[in-house]
Amino acid sequence: MNFDFSEEQHQLRDQARRFLTEHSTSKRIRQVLDGVAPYDRAMWQEIAAMGWLGAAVPEEYGGAGLGHIGLCVLAEELGRSLAPVPFSSSVYLATEALLIAGSEAQKEELLPKLVAGEVIGALAWAEGNGNPNPKRIMARVSGGRLSGVKWPVPDGGIADIVIVAARDDSDRVVLALVRMGASGVHPEALETVDPTREQAKLTFDNVPCEVLPGDGWAALDQVLDRAAVLTAFEQVGLAQMCLDTAVAFAMERHAFGRPIGSFQAIKHKLADVYVATELARSNAYYGAWAMTASGGELPLAAASARVSATDAAWLAAKENIQTHGGIGFTWEMDCHLYYRRAKLLGLTLGSNPWWKDRVVSALESRNAA
Amino acid sequence: MNFDFSEEQHQLRDQARRFLTEHSTSKRIRQVLDGVAPYDRAMWQEIAAMGWLGAAVPEEYGGAGLGHIGLCVLAEELGRSLAPVPFSSSVYLATEALLIAGSEAQKEELLPKLVAGEVIGALAWAEGNGNPNPKRIMARVSGGRLSGVKWPVPDGGIADIVIVAARDDSDRVVLALVRMGASGVHPEALETVDPTREQAKLTFDNVPCEVLPGDGWAALDQVLDRAAVLTAFEQVGLAQMCLDTAVAFAMERHAFGRPIGSFQAIKHKLADVYVATELARSNAYYGAWAMTASGGELPLAAASARVSATDAAWLAAKENIQTHGGIGFTWEMDCHLYYRRAKLLGLTLGSNPWWKDRVVSALESRNAA
């Protein structure tokens, strides 16, 4: 047994930390925040050049074959640095969906392009309010054409291809691959609590599409579990960054003639943030292992990692602002960027009440087994 | 509008405070804790002599006619002093049930005796696990005879009369009055988390009884609402006593060369207890008024007072122990008596998940109206 990353994985982390500290700066994130661009194209290309997009993609499809644990290492750093790029949509969602459910032809055509960053992918499951649920899928595929309205779709306005959950003629949920160039696709940018990540409403009006083979919902379910673990690492990275920032500020900021970090109100608040972050990290580690191991641990491990990380990121982000006091809620300080992202990440794959229910369902089927 | 007690009510409080401080001492409470007696008979007789048992009973039945607000004042002091007497069962439950649902004959016969303390009353709704729910009533009344098993029944082993929720031949829930002398009644004392208040399991085997007129469940529902407000005052009194004790200890106990009350960990903990207690007190005040006012405010006011007071008492009792540290969890200190009572009071009329649901049901019918 070994509950830590390997030497190589630690080196990958150091490389990622160095790159993102240098490039994912407040200045560049705020370009996206202010709507100058929907994402940081230059950063995206550099990330692609480093091979991160293919970290978990087999070499035969142009990937680096580092495996999912390597991807977890990158996810933690991306979360820590708030990198304003469509990494999660293209890698955790679209690429994973193709790996799980794509036809050989689709994999051979698209995976190399996704790995190279030439093609950006997205996944569209939501149709407005509500958590993932096959009953809520109203979009329709018939005769190779897709119609329906999907929102919010992360990076839906950026993506070149979108994999859409829809019903076929026999009412089964399938995954349909749509090229965004096709006619009949109407993207609309959405306003959200975190403008540093693009979100869109996509209207499909009789759009040509390719249906991926196999049971669409089963595949989506598996994609969501994997994405939950990877997102948990982003959330843990974000929580840790908030904690580090708050601790540093509490050491240097003085009030009443003492560093505010010498007041137990601040000390114990940050101790609680530390505890929540460590528990989330440990749950995420187990999820990372469950992603790679056989034995059906993933559903429980993924839901646990998700619930734990969502709570930790939210707590860390809001108490980081609180620790900063007045300047903490000014536009100039970056505290609110973490606060916005924390809430976004906690919602994007479905909210915690739903994931908590998944934890218990997994516990039930485990004890049943 | 006036959100405080009257001069007379304040005087009643002072009288009660003086009496209970002198008589409801740790020594006498521990007599009951150690099983020497099921309740403090001497205290009971003195309380009866002062007319407290009839505070809310009309003068025509031998009561003092102080009204329910006066009773709330007494309840707060009884909760504060942990008085080990069957006051809540005999007064909030049995006496109120008779006032609401008793026949004129029953009132004329029993109320004067209940007021005088010659007769102790109890109310039996529970049949094991679960919260109040007509569907759970399995006890049966047929041909003027009662059969069934009720537990836990507060003061069921002390009471002279018990009012029992049961089903009649046409399956409606009724309230049946049983004289505990009657043959076929088998009381069994129960062990609970708070031995300072008697609880029993009562088995009725074809026991003669009188059925109270009217819809039994409607009456019980109203009794529970009134008892919830009165119990909320007991819980507020208990919470305030825990807070006062913790504050006094935190001032006098020193560690690391300072009073422990100078550490923010303790200061902010006790500030939170103060806030919870004040909110509960205010909700209880509103409940007291709703008990006396017409206009159907009682269900919402009672459930709100109950939920708020249960949370405050539990928080205050457990953090009082925590503030005391090591000696706080010793048998000799009284901290655990408050902790035990706090949990008991939070369960005795049904637990908070159920009362929270009642809050929302009341909100729904209010907005519906």
Added chain:
Amino acid sequence: MDFDDTAEEAAFRAEVKSFLATNAEPKKRGAPPSRSRNVGPEELARAKKFQAAKAAAGLVGLTWAKAWGGREAAPIFQVIYNQEEEAYAIPRGVFEIGLGMCIPTMMAYATPDQLKRFVGPALRGEEVWCQLFSEPSGGSDVAAVRTRAEKNGDTWTINGQKIWTSGAQFSDFGIMVTRSDPTVPKHMGLTFFFLDMKSPGIEIRPIKQASGASHFNEVFFTDVKIPDSQRLGAVGQGWRVSLTTLMNERLAIGDTPRPDVEDLLDLCRQIDLDGEPAMQNVAAREKIADMHVRSQGLKYTRFRTMTALSRGQTPGPESSIGKLVNAAKLQDIASYGMDLLGSAGMVMNKDLAPMNAMFQEALLGAPASRIAGGTDEILRNIIAERVLGLPGDIRV
């Protein structure tokens, strides 16, 4: 214990109802109260117009002395007025600080002539006031004042910076605390003034908040002149004067921030969770109940404070409870309401987000409300020390 109106109270309530019906717009369902203290010119004009009518009707400063246009009424009448006003869309924030903090401080320390000059216009909304206490380096330590006041003859010269001043840009006058003697300990050496906000040397810059809104300003002072006649309290006694002001701040009756429990109820009525109506979801119901008992508990705690005031008792810092509970509740309700919507909870488009994105906007504003006007931590200290009598923090 009586939550019903007395005859006198009922009569007053009727008076207020008819005044509001003729002078104000009913609030749209689900619209949060306009509490902003930084408003645009049109809203400022509307606020001043309403304030004038309110003053003409004798509904401003109800508890003030008749000499100053008040009614010398018991504080409970203020509660009644506020209860009725809650149903109307009224921009109240503009005058809260002036009438709630500045003028009461003036009444305690200014000369009769000054009061004749200033109380009326403030009452009628003709002149707006702001307060200048906080400074960038001070944080929660209000006494850590660095803005210098130096006296030459009968004139003081002010240099320094204040922060978190709401309404500064349209205020006519302000009250401020300055350091007149840097050589003595922190709480000594402070002097308190009122000043003309249009004086030369004052520069006002809005602060953009995390939410994108700007409710506060920075105010810079460069050789600003104040005549000694505008000093409030003795030289070096500024801290005592400040406490008067801050006590009045805590007395100001706080509105319940929105969304509150009613809004959470409205939301749950509109949506369903995993196929069932949200109102049938046990967890959502427990959350609604938790929030309801907090809201109601605060409401009746405020009423109890008013009763205490009516009896001439000083309410003291119990009022700190209100903001402490409300700020946390606001953040909790906003976040939970978004969770109920699943991933769509992130969306702020008014046409897509339920109830005009009230929950999303509140989420972004909530961090400020846990900090501005006293952080959660300071409020707990105030309760622990001034209510419970626990020792102050160790000073170094």
Added chain:
Amino acid sequence: MDFDDTAEEAAFRAEVKSFLATNAEPKKRGAPPSRSRNVGPEELARAKKFQAAKAAAGLVGLTWAKAWGGREAAPIFQVIYNQEEEAYAIPRGVFEIGLGMCIPTMMAYATPDQLKRFVGPALRGEEVWCQLFSEPSGGSDVAAVRTRAEKNGDTWTINGQKIWTSGAQFSDFGIMVTRSDPTVPKHMGLTFFFLDMKSPGIEIRPIKQASGASHFNEVFFTDVKIPDSQRLGAVGQGWRVSLTTLMNERLAIGDTPRPDVEDLLDLCRQIDLDGEPAMQNVAAREKIADMHVRSQGLKYTRFRTMTALSRGQTPGPESSIGKLVNAAKLQDIASYGMDLLGSAGMVMNKDLAPMNAMFQEALLGAPASRIAGGTDEILRNIIAERVLGLPGDIRV
């Protein structure tokens, strides 16, 4: 990142399995682990018998030097042993302090001859050890030691009182910290000893807890003699020696207190709420999930600590997380489990209360677990100061 056993680990796990199968009783479903450190004579005898067999099988002190009967194994093997042992009803509490704190302190400070004399018998459970640190007046301030040690020639005379000493009544030896010099500051002037608990002048009184149980004792010292040869560390260096002991305390692998999430699941499977099975109650499900992620998070945090140790890194006070989270979780689960039963939740009769009144008993024991061995408040201070590097509290 690999949660599977290596070949070596799998072989060891098999060895442990077969040892336990032949030497221990499987735990009954729903029965909490016997962690009490104050046990009756029969249970003590059973504990000693099992310990002897465990030692004979080379399964005690796995990470210790071979010279002392250990295996010099990586800490992960201790994790594997504990995982397997959890399924068995084994009275472990008796030896935890001796092997977890006392003997490691001896190894750091005692002479080779003393180690030859004491390590073996402790390992085989022939001799039981206890620790004597806390004092009534000290509270959380462990250095506030008043028990006096005075030296005449080669003998020390001890007078004073210790408190919260578990197992004192059946311990053969103990380690203790005393004040040898009252004239110097608190942390200086302490001296550390080990002593024979059967020495004349020692009086032991059990402390009855709020729950009715007695897991701790008071120990009174009246002119108790200790030879100077039993001093551990230099005179006046007792505080440093204490820190070694306390560090080892935090390293001791904490079991999960019961009831935990599995027990809450069991309870929910047995009962129904308002007519529906509790397992279908959304609020109960959310509670189960919250508790599950805490329990699992702690479990894997402990594993991470073991990995760090295996790599020769010192784990440090992260281990404080365990007790902080577990104690609060225990109180929360116990209270919630009782709430699920309605008014019957108060009942403790084993034939009526589900799962042998496990929840009710835990409710009464939980307050002690939030205090004994470091209060919640002290643990948060330790995390804030030693992990996050925040300043210590202001000392006066």
